[in-house]
Amino acid sequence: MDKNFWYLKNCDLFERLSQDQIAQVERNSSVRQFGRGNLVYLPTESSDSVFLLLSGRIKLYHITGEGKQALLALIEPGELFGELAILGGGDREEYAEAMLKSTILRIPGPIIQTLMEQHAAVSLGVTKLMGLRRQRVEQRLKSLLFRSNRDRLTYLLLDLAEKYGRLTAQGVLINIKLSHQELASIIGSTRETVTVLLGEMQDERSIDIQKRQIILRKAQHLAHTIDFKLTPVLQAKPDQSGEYLLRGAEA
C-alpha cells in the first residue's frame, strides 16, 4: 500500500473506496503548496476542480462592492473546498486564500463525477457534504438576522468554540487566532465595534483574552443568552476534567 494515500483514506468522502479507485484519484490529482497569503483561486476563475486541504488553513471570502471582506468559511485539514465545481463548471464565487502555509490536493471535477456515478457511497457522501454545509450557512443566516452585533459576536464565539475549543481550567479556550478585523468580517460588523464588544465581555468576566487567545469563562451562560445549543462536551465543569483537547491543536 502506497503511503501517499493516507490523506485520501483520511477524508470521509474517500475512505470507503477500493485501492484501485484511490489510486485512480491520486493519479489524476496534483499536490501544491501555498504560502501564507497566497490565493488558491479567485472569482471569475472557472471551477473545474475540487480541493482537499492536506495541511494548513484556508479562508474563503468575498469582497463586497465597497471593498470589505466578508469571510465565508475557514477550512481545516481533511476538509474539501471549492466543491461546487462538482455540480458543473460555473465560475468560482469567492476567494480562497491560505492563512498559513498550506498543502492542497487538487482533484479534477470529472474524476469525482465518475466516482459518484460508480459508487453510491461517494454520491451520498457528496450529498451529505452539500447538505451539511447548507445547514451551516442557513444556521449562520439565522444568527445574523435580527440580532445585534453583540449577539452575533456571541454566536460566533460559541461557534468557534465548537470547532476550535479546548477545555482548560479557566474555561473553553478558542484555539485559533483571528484578528478583530477577521471576526468583524464574519459577522458583518466593523473592527472597532468588535474591539469594544470584546472589551465589554471581558469587563463582565464572560471571556478572557490573553495574547490574542480568547477563553470563554462562562460558555454555558453565553449560550443561554442567545439560545445556542452548546455541545455537551463544552458544558463540562473545567476544574473536573483539567485539560481536554477537542480538536487538533495549532502550533
Place this chain on the structure above:
Amino acid sequence: MDKNFWYLKNCDLFERLSQDQIAQVERNSSVRQFGRGNLVYLPTESSDSVFLLLSGRIKLYHITGEGKQALLALIEPGELFGELAILGGGDREEYAEAMLKSTILRIPGPIIQTLMEQHAAVSLGVTKLMGLRRQRVEQRLKSLLFRSNRDRLTYLLLDLAEKYGRLTAQGVLINIKLSHQELASIIGSTRETVTVLLGEMQDERSIDIQKRQIILRKAQHLAHTIDFKLTPVLQAKPDQSGEYLLRGAEA
C-alpha cells in the same frame, strides 16, 4: 400510463425514472391538502420525509428568540422542501406553512434513499439540489452582510423579480403579494423601515406600487446600484415586447 404520475414526471428530480420506479414512489407517498395558514411541519418534529409541492405556496420560516419571524424560503409548485430529511433524520429546524391552499405529496425519506442508491441520476439530482440551495443561501448571506436596509431591500426586490417577474409596459411587475412585514422578515429589518424605504423608492420613481403589487420601473438601474447581475430577460425594454410572462402567474 396513470395520469396521477404527472406531478412526479414534472419534477426535475424524478423525470428520468422508469415507470416502475415512479409507480413505487407513488405507492409509498401520500397526498394531503393544507389550507392557508396551516402548518405542514414544525421544528422539533422528526424529519422522516420529503415534500413535493403540487400546488399552492409554502413558506419556510424560523422564529427567533424574541418571537420575530425570519423567512427562509418560498416554495412554489414543483419544488421539493424539507429535503434535509434525505440526509438522515435529525429534527426539522423551521416551520413550513401554507400561504395559499396547497396540495402536497409526502415522500418517505427511505424511498428517496433507495432510489439514490439505485440511480446515479437521482443521486446527482439531489446533490445538485442541495448545492444550488446552498449557493442561494450563501448569496443571500452576502447580500445581507455589510449592507444597509435600503440595499438589502433592493436586492430582495430584484431577487423576487427574477422569480416572480413579468415584463409589462411600466416595467417589471413582481407577481406575488407580500406584506411589508413579510419583506422585513426576509431582510432582517422592521415593518416600519420597509414601509419608509418603499415610500422613498416610489418618490424616486424607481418603483411603483398598485394594490400591493410592486413594479420595478428601473430594474436595470436598481441592479446597477448594488452590483446585481440581472438576468437579461428582465433588461428588455418593456415597450418593445409588451407583456411577457416569465413564470407561472397567480390568481
Place this chain on the structure above:
DNA sequence: AACGATCTGTATGTTATTTCACAGATTAAA
C-alpha cells in the same frame, strides 16, 4: 534586538435603524 507593519484600545460626532404610538386604508370572513 530592532524595525516596520499590523493590530488593539478609546473617544467623538454622525447616521441609520428601531421602538412606540396611533390613524387611516385595505382585505378577508361572516
Place this chain on the structure above:
DNA sequence: TTTAATCTGTGAAATAACATACAGATCGTT
C-alpha cells in the same frame, strides 16, 4: 354587505452601530 382583522403610513424619541482619528501595543522579520 358589513364587521373584524390585518396592513400601511407617519412622526418623535431612543439607541445601536459607523466613520474617523490617533496613540500605544504586539507581532513578524530581518
